[in-house]
Amino acid sequence: MRSVSVAGVGLTRIKEHWEKSLRDLFAEAALKALDDAGTDEIDAVYVSNMGSATLQSQLHLGAMMADAIGKRGITALRVEAASASGGVAFHEGVKAVASGLHDCVLVGGVEKMSDALPGEVAAALAMAEDQEYTAYTGVTKLGLNALVHRRYMERFGAEAKEIAMFAVRGHEHAVGCPHAQYPFKVSVERILASPMEADPIHMLECSSVGDGAAAIILRPAEEAEDGVEVASTAVATDFYHLTERYDITVFEAVRWAAARAFEAAGVSHKDIDVLEVHDDTTITGVVSLEDLGFVEKGKGAAFVAEGNTARGGELPTNTFGGLKARGNPVGATGLYQIAEIALQLRGEAGPCQVEGAETGLAQSLGGLGTTCAVTILRRR
Amino acid sequence: MRSVSVAGVGLTRIKEHWEKSLRDLFAEAALKALDDAGTDEIDAVYVSNMGSATLQSQLHLGAMMADAIGKRGITALRVEAASASGGVAFHEGVKAVASGLHDCVLVGGVEKMSDALPGEVAAALAMAEDQEYTAYTGVTKLGLNALVHRRYMERFGAEAKEIAMFAVRGHEHAVGCPHAQYPFKVSVERILASPMEADPIHMLECSSVGDGAAAIILRPAEEAEDGVEVASTAVATDFYHLTERYDITVFEAVRWAAARAFEAAGVSHKDIDVLEVHDDTTITGVVSLEDLGFVEKGKGAAFVAEGNTARGGELPTNTFGGLKARGNPVGATGLYQIAEIALQLRGEAGPCQVEGAETGLAQSLGGLGTTCAVTILRRR
Numbered sequence: 146m147r148s149v150s151v152a153g154v155g156l157t158r159i160k161e162h163w164e165k166s167l168r169d170l171f172a173e174a175a176l177k178a179l180d181d182a183g184t185d186e187i188d189a190v191y192v193s194n195m196g197s198a199t200l201q202s203q204l205h206l207g208a209m210m211a212d213a214i215g216k217r218g219i220t221a222l223r224v225e226a227a228s229a230s231g232g233v234a235f236h237e238g239v240k241a242v243a244s245g246l247h248d249c250v251l252v253g254g255v256e257k258m259s260d261a262l263p264g265e266v267a268a269a270l271a272m273a274e275d276q277e278y279t280a281y282t283g284v285t286k287l288g289l290n291a292l293v294h295r296r297y298m299e300r301f302g303a304e305a306k307e308i309a310m311f312a313v314r315g316h317e318h319a320v321g322c323p324h325a326q327y328p329f330k331v332s333v334e335r336i337l338a339s340p341m342e343a344d345p346i347h348m349l350e351c352s353s354v355g356d357g358a359a360a361i362i363l364r365p366a367e368e369a370e371d372g373v374e375v376a377s378t379a380v381a382t383d384f385y386h387l388t389e390r391y392d393i394t395v396f397e398a399v400r401w402a403a404a405r406a407f408e409a410a411g412v413s414h415k416d417i418d419v420l421e422v423h424d425d426t427t428i429t430g431v432v433s434l435e436d437l438g439f440v441e442k443g444k445g446a447a448f449v450a451e452g453n454t455a456r457g458g459e460l461p462t463n464t465f466g467g468l469k470a471r472g473n474p475v476g477a478t479g480l481y482q483i484a485e486i487a488l489q490l491r492g493e494a495g496p497c498q499v500e501g502a503e504t505g506l507a508q509s510l511g512g513l514g515t516t517c518a519v520t521i522l523r524r525r
Numbered sequence: 526m527r528s529v530s531v532a533g534v535g536l537t538r539i540k541e542h543w544e545k546s547l548r549d550l551f552a553e554a555a556l557k558a559l560d561d562a563g564t565d566e567i568d569a570v571y572v573s574n575m576g577s578a579t580l581q582s583q584l585h586l587g588a589m590m591a592d593a594i595g596k597r598g599i600t601a602l603r604v605e606a607a608s609a610s611g612g613v614a615f616h617e618g619v620k621a622v623a624s625g626l627h628d629c630v631l632v633g634g635v636e637k638m639s640d641a642l643p644g645e646v647a648a649a650l651a652m653a654e655d656q657e658y659t660a661y662t663g664v665t666k667l668g669l670n671a672l673v674h675r676r677y678m679e680r681f682g683a684e685a686k687e688i689a690m691f692a693v694r695g696h697e698h699a700v701g702c703p704h705a706q707y708p709f710k711v712s713v714e715r716i717l718a719s720p721m722e723a724d725p726i727h728m729l730e731c732s733s734v735g736d737g738a739a740a741i742i743l744r745p746a747e748e749a750e751d752g753v754e755v756a757s758t759a760v761a762t763d764f765y766h767l768t769e770r771y772d773i774t775v776f777e778a779v780r781w782a783a784a785r786a787f788e789a790a791g792v793s794h795k796d797i798d799v800l801e802v803h804d805d806t807t808i809t810g811v812v813s814l815e816d817l818g819f820v821e822k823g824k825g826a827a828f829v830a831e832g833n834t835a836r837g838g839e840l841p842t843n844t845f846g847g848l849k850a851r852g853n854p855v856g857a858t859g860l861y862q863i864a865e866i867a868l869q870l871r872g873e874a875g876p877c878q879v880e881g882a883e884t885g886l887a888q889s890l891g892g893l894g895t896t897c898a899v900t901i902l903r904r905r
Contacts, residue, residue, distance in 0.1 A: 146625050166657060198578035202660070204652035205607040205765075208895045212765040218781045220760040221896065222613045223605040227585040233602045237617060244624035245526050272584035277546065280582070380600040385592040401598045515588045516601065 146243040148366035151373040151522060153182025154484040159326040159357035159472030161259040167194075167201055168213045171255040174358035174477075175214045178251065182362035188247035189220035193234035193254035194476035195227055196269035200261045210253065220247070226380075227273035228425065229511030230254060231479025232518025235361065236378040242363045253360035254477030266354055270475070273512040275385055287351060287426065289387060289513050291343035294428040297394045298345065301443035303431075305345060307450040309336045311427040312350050312469045314454050319466025321496030324481075326355045326472030350427040352473035359480035361487070366525070373487045376410035376504070376521040379403075383515055396429075396514030399436035403508070406519040407438075414438055417521075418502040419489045420454075420462045421482035423510040424469050433508055434462070437519075461499045464489060479509035483520050490524040526623040528746035531753040531902060533562025534864040539706040539737035539852030541639040547574075547581055548593045551635040554738035554857075555594045558631065562742035568627035569600035573614035573634035574856035575607055576649035580641045590633065600627070606760075607653035608805065609891030610634060611859025612898025615741065616758040622743045633740035634857030646734055650855070653892040655765055667731060667806065669767060669893050671723035674808040677774045678725065681823035683811075685725060687830040689716045691807040692730050692849045694834050699846025701876030704861075706735045706852030730807040732853035739860035741867070746905070753867045756790035756884070756901040759783075763895055776894030779816035783888070786899040787818075794818055797901075798882040799869045800834075800842045801862035803890040804849050813888055814842070817899075841879045844869060859889035863900050870904040 155177025157170055165173075171192070179185050192206040203209070207221035220241075224234040231254040238252035258266050267287075271280040274289065297303060313333050319325040331349055339349040366374050381401035384390050390397070407413065414437075422437065424430030431445040439460055440448045448454070454462035465471045465485045468478060486505035488494045504523045510516065535557025537550055545553075551572070559565050572586040583589070587601035600621075604614040611634040618632035638646050647667075651660040654669065677683060693713050699705040711729060719729040746754050761781035764770050770777070787793065802817065804810030811825040819840055820828045828834070834842035845851045845865045848858060866885035868874045884903040890896065 168657075195584060196578075198576075198649075198652060201656060202648070202652055203656045204575060204605060204649075205654075205892055205895065207606050207613075208762040208892060209655065209765050211762045212769075217763055217777070218761050220616075221606075221762045222617070222760065225584060225603045225605060226587050226601075233587075236600075237602070237620075240617075240620050240624050240626055243626070244620050246620055246623070268582070269578075269584075272578060272582055274585075275589065276581060276583045277548075380602065381598050382588040382591045382601045383597055385589050389592075397597070512585055512588060515585065 147245060149239050149242045149363050149375040150366040150369050151361055151487045152364040153178045153362035154487050155181055155360040156324045156481060156484055157358045158324045159355040159474055162356040163259065167197060167203065167255055167257045168209060170257060170356060170358040171210045171253055172213045174360040175251055175253045178360035178362050184249060187216065187219060187249045187251045189241055189250045191234045191238045191252045192223045193230035193480065194223060194256060195225060195230050196256060199269050200258060226516045227511030228475040229479060229509045229516040229518045230476040232509035232520060233380050235480060235483055235520060236380050236518055238363050239375050239378050242365060248365060250363045251360060252363065252480060253358060254480040255358040256474035256476040257356040258354045259356050278386060287343045287346060290426045290428060291346050293393050294345050297428055300394055303446040306333055306337060307446035308427050308431055309333050309350055310450040311424055311430040312336055314449060315424065315463050315467040315469040318456055318464050318497060319470035322465045322471060325466045325470055327470045346426050352425045352468040355472040355474050357472060357474035357477050359477045359484050361480055361484055371525050373490045373522050374525050376412060376523045377406045378520045379405035380518045385515055387513060394432060396432055396436045398514055398517040399433055402517040402519040403437045406521050410521040412504055412521060416504045417506050419464055419486060419499045419505040420460055421485055421507040422462060423508055424463060424467045425473060429510060437508055456499055464499055465497050479518060482507035482509060486522050490522055527625060529619050529622045529743050529755040530746040530749050531741055531867045532744040533558045533742035534867050535561055535740045536704045536861060536864055537738045538704045539735040539854055542736040543639065547577060547583065547635055547637045548589060550637060550736060550738040551590045551633055552593045554740040555631055555633045558740035558742050564629060567596065567599060567629045567631045569621055569630045571614045571618045571632045572603045573610035573860065574603060574636060575605060575610050576636060579649050580638060606896045607891030608855040609859060609889045609896040609898045610856040612889035612900060613760055615860060615863055615900060616760050616898055618743050619755050619758050622745060628745060630743045631740060632743060632860065633738060634860040635738040636854035636856040637736040638734040639736050658766060667723045667726060670806045670808060671726050673773050674725055677808055680774055683826040686713050686717060687826035688807050688811055689713050689730055690830040691804055691810040692716055694829060695804065695843050695847040695850040698836055698844050698877060699850035702845040702851060705846045705850055707850045726806050732805045732848040735852040735854050737852060737854035737857050739857045739864050741860055741864055751905050753870045753902050754905050756792060756903045757786045758900045759785035760898045765895055767893060774812060776812055776816045778894055778897040779813060782897040782899040783817045786901050790901040792884055792901060796884045797886050799844055799866060799879045799885040800840055801865055801887040802842060803888055804843060804847045805853060809890060817888055836879055844879055845877050859898060862887035862889060866902050870902055
């Protein structure tokens with residue numbers, strides 16, 4: 146297998162894009178990425194998206210998006226793994242270049258949720274869980290996260306204000322980020338005073354509905370002397386039902402994907418200078434820090450509260466705001482994370498820059514820890 | 526890149542499976558394929574499916590199906606490219622093994638359409654076309670096929686009864702096929718007397734609604750001394766809108782994918798002993814024969830009527846009945862085709878066997894010639 150580089154990235158701002166279609170958003174990000182990579186010769190397009198079938202009555206996004214950017218004849222397809230779709234599509238794109246089958250691949254994620262009613266969005270997100278045994282009960286994705294959040298507090302004695310600090314850090318980091326949906330600070334008091342969405346999760350601990358697209362160009366690493374290289378990618382899945390798991394405060398898929406990604410990259414946890422984790426609610430961010438292996442089990446919330454994940458801290462995490470503050474257009478989110486790591490390693494993160502970052506890791510989740518994609522990038 | 530072999534196949538019969546879920550069908554095919562390959566050590570599951578979001582309110586099929594067959598920790602994802610999903614998922618699975626990243630991959634397709642109302646199925650299939658410019662007009666997938674069918678007759682002077690012969694051949698071939706939905710003969714008179722679905726397409730020229738799953742195990746070819754090898758796979762896409770194409774009787778995506786697949790395999794058209802083409806209606810079968818390069822443009826219908834595609838003819842085509850008679854569970858269809866080629870090359874096609882078949886080609890379409898996947902297999 147040959148090494149693969151991230152040759153270009155393109156991001157749209159995440160917000161309620163009433164005036165833009167799924168295609169418009171994708172094309173905007175994709176053309177920026179092509180421009181950034183200085184090429185328009187691509188062999189394949191991988192599109193990641195979760196909800197277009199029910200939110201836009203649209204499938205077959207591979208061919209649609211290849212056409213939208215003026216490409217005919219090339220390979221194009223859609224990859225779906227719920228909210229891990231972006232990370233998983235990246236994994237596929239890397240394989241395509243590593244195998245030698247393609248020399249230039251565009252991996253782009255897109256999601257447009259603002260057009261839909263809240264119930265339609267909740268129903269689309271619930272499709273990450275089993276419709277016959279779980280979703281039909283009416284439980285929402287947020288309701289399931291609340292089970293984990295409550296059990297975590299009970300088991301480890303974590304306090305609500307410590308877990309809420311994950312959202313505080315995200316909002317601190319989003320300030321100045323041009324593609325962030327909510328680039329402003331929020332206090333822990335404000336978060337804990339916000340309405341309960343699904344007890345014990347407060348409204349301001351949840352990522353919100355947003356539209357956006359992120360695109361990345363992959364090329365063989367030997368073509369560039371410097372830049373950002375894909376050190377490894379890994380995907381793992383766990384029991385589909387929360388009820389089958391031994392311990393709902395542990396995301397085993399994260400442990401497996403991380404173990405494989407670290408081994409394949411030949412780096413250790415202390416080599417990671419910058420980290421992006423999947424905080425669709427605060428608790429998944431905290432659990433992810435632990436199951437990725439950066440913090441002892443049960444100590445994640447305190448670790449965050451102590452300031453370790455701040456941009457100037459020991460482990461700068463979600464340095465553009467994370468899902469909470471940068472935004473979470475689900476099918477695109479994993480690619481925002483990877484693009485952000487690439488920007489950090491290129492030293493182009495602007496006010497979000499972590500000085501001297503050389504190695505970074507992005508982790509995204511589909512369902513409640515059911516699918517996990519881990520990507521490690523390094524500066525060459 | 527290392528060579529890849531088809532180490533096992535598993536098929537469910539296509540019919541109205543009222544008593545089985547999407548998961549049941551997938552698991553049945555997947556476990557048969559694992560049994561056929563004599564392994565239960567797989568590294569990754571690729572699931573192809575088109576309509577589950579609207580027909581079953583279900584996404585995230587990668588993790589669901591990995592769990593359904595008792596696998597945790599492995600890579601799993603869903604690939605979607607409308608009715609080419611199966612062929613495209615196979616393409617991805619091959620890359621995963623060829624790259625060296627995985628040593629044993631299960632590619633499985635599943636679709637369950639019987640549970641839905643006819644309008645829901647038509648709406649799901651229409652999502653292969655652009656919702657904002659095409660599908661919203663109310664045109665169905667069948668209505669678009671009818672435009673091509675009519676234009677083809679006008680342009681080339683092909684007669685209705687010649688084109689209808691594509692369905693006659695399919696039904697002849699399905700007799701005795703244990704996984705076929707309609708394993709019985711149908712006369713050309715009966716086809717032309719059946720109701721018009723979308724003029725000039727008769728009801729008995731259309732593939733029907735059916736439920737089914739097909740699974741294939743891929744391993745490095747060096748592990749087996751004989752068996753079936755993947756000679757090449759290729760995917761290509763065309764303009765998304767029929768209105769943008771220079772000539773709607775030509776599927777350029779088929780030409781591109783075929784050219785790449787033949788070149789990569791190093792074989793010529795006359796090496797192909799058995800062929801599976803995408804006949805969701807008779808006209809797409811005829812046009813596919815031409816654009817794959819087996820027949821001169823405009824001569825496909827006469828070629829079929831003359832008997833060349835019969836099992837004992839010059840180019841045995843759709844030897845288990847094709848989409849029309851074997852059945853068309855859309856997201857799984859491309860994998861049925863590839864599995865059928867593998868069975869032919871193994872000499873295990875029973876009453877459908879083409880004697881001495883050594884090389885075969887499967888071609889599947891997403892949308893109306895918008896995405897094309899071509900796979901060439903050969904006996905080692």
